[in-house]
Amino acid sequence: MGEFRFLLNGKVVTVKAPPCYTLLEVLRYVLRMTGTKEGCARGDCGECTVLLDGEPVHACLTVMTQVEGRSVTTIEGIDPQHPLVRAFVEAGAVQCGHCTPGLIISSYALLSRNPSPTEEEVREAIRGNLCRCTGYSKIVRAVLSAAGV
Template structure:
């Protein structure tokens, strides 16, 4: 059985894993990171999106062995006070919440590449993540709000509101 070493949400793990174990199942079943939902298991919905070395990946399409030596960030790793999480809350960018972890992490990756996206660029950047409830208007608004906040210099943000990762 292959042995992997992975850092998840700032904590190092070393585990033996089945060669065909999907990263989403490793995160949920082995590490208890249940904030990463299993959606479609076919990469269509994006609910299971996590950041791997800062890039968004659908964890149902990545084997745990492929994460060996990588840094994984789940929605739990954001700590509940990331600007994107606050923006999703403040702009009511969720209803049932099932897609929200993947949307948040995909949005963070989007802003890594484009700090000031247009509404069209946000929609295009998130097209691999599906939401059946919201109609996307508030999601786009939330990403714009978070982008504005994340572009502000650290000394102009409210105390305790760091931008990570």
């Protein structure tokens, strides 16, 4: 059992977990923060996407020794009134909702470094996030609309 200290959505947290526990397991089973979803658990679907020091990564492929001392942002750390979240709701970019947290995180990372992306840049940024409901059109529209493009 190891003890890991990191910044989670701006607050310092300390958790006890086996060192090979993934960040996804710690979020969902230790901290009971279930906003981050588990899809494939092998890096294909992007559902568990979180920001590690500001960059999107798979929480399912990140073990706790890789998190120690770093900053993690999950969907719980995004303001529900954030323009991106509102745009997803308004554009109807949410259907079953399972992919939504990961897509918001990937889009959030994109807009943080590129506030006015092209449609192609949006599609590139979310290419690792699978959605089996929407066909992506409304998701892309939501991100562009949040960017004011």
